[in-house]
Amino acid sequence: MKKIAGLIFLGMAALAAPSFAENFIVKGDMASTIHYELQHQITAGDAMRKLSLSFVLPQSFESPTYSQQITNLKISFSPEAQDRKTSTDARGNSTILATWTNVPDKVNAIISFDAANHTGLKLLETDAPFPLTNLSSDMADYLKATAQVQSDNPEIRKLSLQLTKDVKTQFDAVQRVVSWVVDNVRYVSPPAQYDAVYSLESGKGNCQNFSHLAAALLRSVGVPVRIVNGVTLNQPFDIKWEKGTLTFKMGQGRHSWIEIWFPDKGWVPYDPQNMQLFVSNRFVRIEVGVDNNETKNDGLVRWSQATDARTKPKLQETIDANFISDSVKFQGTRQSYGPKNLLLGPGVKAEFKKIAMIPPPPPVVIPEDQKKLLRFLVPFVYGNLDFPEDIDFAFPRSTTASGANNYEMSRNFLVETAEYVTTKATQYAQVVVLKQPLKLQKVALALHKFGGEGWLWADIFQDDQGKPGTPLYTSEMINLDHLSLKPGYRWVNFDFKKDSPVLMPGSYWIALGFSGSPIINWFYTYGKPVGPVYGTRYKGVFQDDWSGALSYEFNYRVRGLTVK
Numbered sequence: 001m002k003k004i005a006g007l008i009f010l011g012m013a014a015l016a017a018p019s020f021a022e023n024f025i026v027k028g029d030m031a032s033t034i035h036y037e038l039q040h041q042i043t044a045g046d047a048m049r050k051l052s053l054s055f056v057l058p059q060s061f062e063s064p065t066y067s068q069q070i071t072n073l074k075i076s077f078s079p080e081a082q083d084r085k086t087s088t089d090a091r092g093n094s095t096i097l098a099t100w101t102n103v104p105d106k107v108n109a110i111i112s113f114d115a116a117n118h119t120g121l122k123l124l125e126t127d128a129p130f131p132l133t134n135l136s137s138d139m140a141d142y143l144k145a146t147a148q149v150q151s152d153n154p155e156i157r158k159l160s161l162q163l164t165k166d167v168k169t170q171f172d173a174v175q176r177v178v179s180w181v182v183d184n185v186r187y188v189s190p191p192a193q194y195d196a197v198y199s200l201e202s203g204k205g206n207c208q209n210f211s212h213l214a215a216a217l218l219r220s221v222g223v224p225v226r227i228v229n230g231v232t233l234n235q236p237f238d239i240k241w242e243k244g245t246l247t248f249k250m251g252q253g254r255h256s257w258i259e260i261w262f263p264d265k266g267w268v269p270y271d272p273q274n275m276q277l278f279v280s281n282r283f284v285r286i287e288v289g290v291d292n293n294e295t296k297n298d299g300l301v302r303w304s305q306a307t308d309a310r311t312k313p314k315l316q317e318t319i320d321a322n323f324i325s326d327s328v329k330f331q332g333t334r335q336s337y338g339p340k341n342l343l344l345g346p347g348v349k350a351e352f353k354k355i356a357m358i359p360p361p362p363p364v365v366i367p368e369d370q371k372k373l374l375r376f377l378v379p380f381v382y383g384n385l386d387f388p389e390d391i392d393f394a395f396p397r398s399t400t401a402s403g404a405n406n407y408e409m410s411r412n413f414l415v416e417t418a419e420y421v422t423t424k425a426t427q428y429a430q431v432v433v434l435k436q437p438l439k440l441q442k443v444a445l446a447l448h449k450f451g452g453e454g455w456l457w458a459d460i461f462q463d464d465q466g467k468p469g470t471p472l473y474t475s476e477m478i479n480l481d482h483l484s485l486k487p488g489y490r491w492v493n494f495d496f497k498k499d500s501p502v503l504m505p506g507s508y509w510i511a512l513g514f515s516g517s518p519i520i521n522w523f524y525t526y527g528k529p530v531g532p533v534y535g536t537r538y539k540g541v542f543q544d545d546w547s548g549a550l551s552y553e554f555n556y557r558v559r560g561l562t563v564k
């Protein structure tokens with residue numbers, strides 16, 4: 001990068017120590033033709049006087065890295081609505097509103113279209129300065145504070161100024177803010193609140209929180225940001241790099257991300273969970289606005305009912321996507337600077353400072369003579385513990401009141417993220433990093449049984465240079481008949497009390513073993529809430545090398561006893 005000014009390295013110099021940053025420069029492209037269909041089935045409650053359903057009609061979109069071309073858009077209601085209107089708001093969103101004043105027992109709505117989506121990543125050049133000047137008046141709304149994007153909050157203002165101190169270019173300012181969000185917000189679903197201040201204070205949230213906090217920090221220092229609502233599709237994609245393959249996969253459902261205004265590039269998409277200057281073509285862009293309170297009209301259900309009504313309507317939402325064509329050719333190169341958590345982006349020719357991570361401390365080593373003196377008396381629980389337990393993802397919405405006897409159900413972002421882990425072709429493993437000795441009693445995995453028969457167990461492997469190595473221990477077996485078929489994910493406990501293995505501080509791997517023909521999904525969380533970036537591995541059953549790494553982390557829990 002010819003225009004890089006000063007290079008600042010915090011902690012150990014990159015040439016003197018291994019890198020602990022996880023910033024990847026990615027080049028290549030992905031092009032797909034997708035047939036998308038969303039179905040809503042509403043079962044009416046009693047004594048309903050009026051029912052309204054709105055959809056935002058997705059539009060074609062172009063940016064320097066991501067484009068979406070929409071064709072063959074169709075929408076149908078059965079039975080047909082008594083009133084149907086189309087309107088366009090100040091953000092450019094086109095919304096169709098269907099209303100039934102004679103409410104039927106059931107309403108079916110289908111919206112379908114074809115999307116030609118393309119993500120192309122090559123060297124970008126930007127010379128936009130920081131702070132920005134001479135912004136046009138149509139950027140004003142995307143600089144304002146809102147109830148969810150509190151860019152005027154003193155703590156948000158303080159942090160944004162700290163992150164962008166002495167910065168000369170917009171790219172440098174944005175990269176620093178997004179890197180901070182990637183490293184300091186842990187993904188949980190559902191969070192207690194969705195606003196930026198909650199995200200800052202708690203350090204956790206879902207996609208709305210990532211978007212609102214990134215937007216608040218950037219708006220606070222004069223960078224226009226708008227919130228995007230859309231859908232992600234669960235078609236995985238791979239990025240080849242020098243140590244193997246990184247596989248990325250989103251849940252299929254509602255998602256929130258952002259677009260940032262660059263004076264010399266226009267609106268550029270970012271996903272503050274792990275992508276800068278682009279989103280993958282597995283994203284379908286639908287609605288934009290100042291925050292997620294405003295961008296709520298797609299799939300919004302409103303109704304009024306009599307005071308003595310006993311039941312409210314139920315909604316089942318189904319999203320299907322058929323990839324008619326799909327081509328992915330991505331190559332990634334890990335950098336010696338950036339956040340400690342994964343952040344992908346194209347190469348950028350701009351003035352910016354490369355900030356390297358401070359390496360983590362080495363693991364504790366307990367001498368052999370002291371191991372004999374350890375007394376395991378203290379209860380110990382550790383893992384990636386947060387997931388939506390016992391949730392039926394076919395019916396995830398909640399109802400809110402919008403006035404006397406008036407109600408609404410808006411889209412939410414509770415998405416089923418899980419991997420089918422009892423396939424005969426692929427094996428999966430999740431790392432556990434222990435910082436203190438543990439006498440292991442149980443390992444629990446967040447699983448859902450869909451059918452089949454057979455047995456399950458959990459294996460513990462020794463770590464071998466960041467991959468599963470020698471098998472160490474195996475749990476008691478569980479007959480699949482003992483697991484419930486009811487909807488939702490819940491902890492399944494695998495018992496190790498028979499061996500009571502003692503694990504010293506270090507890294508170990510959990511893998512789900514099975515026999516017979518079980519159909520089991522293992523829930524995962526976006527990003528790496530607990531473990532290292534490459535701590536979720538997979539390989540083909542006929543391969544020896546666990547060279548495949550997954551961008552997410554399975555939900556697991558270890559229980560036992562530790563020392564004081």
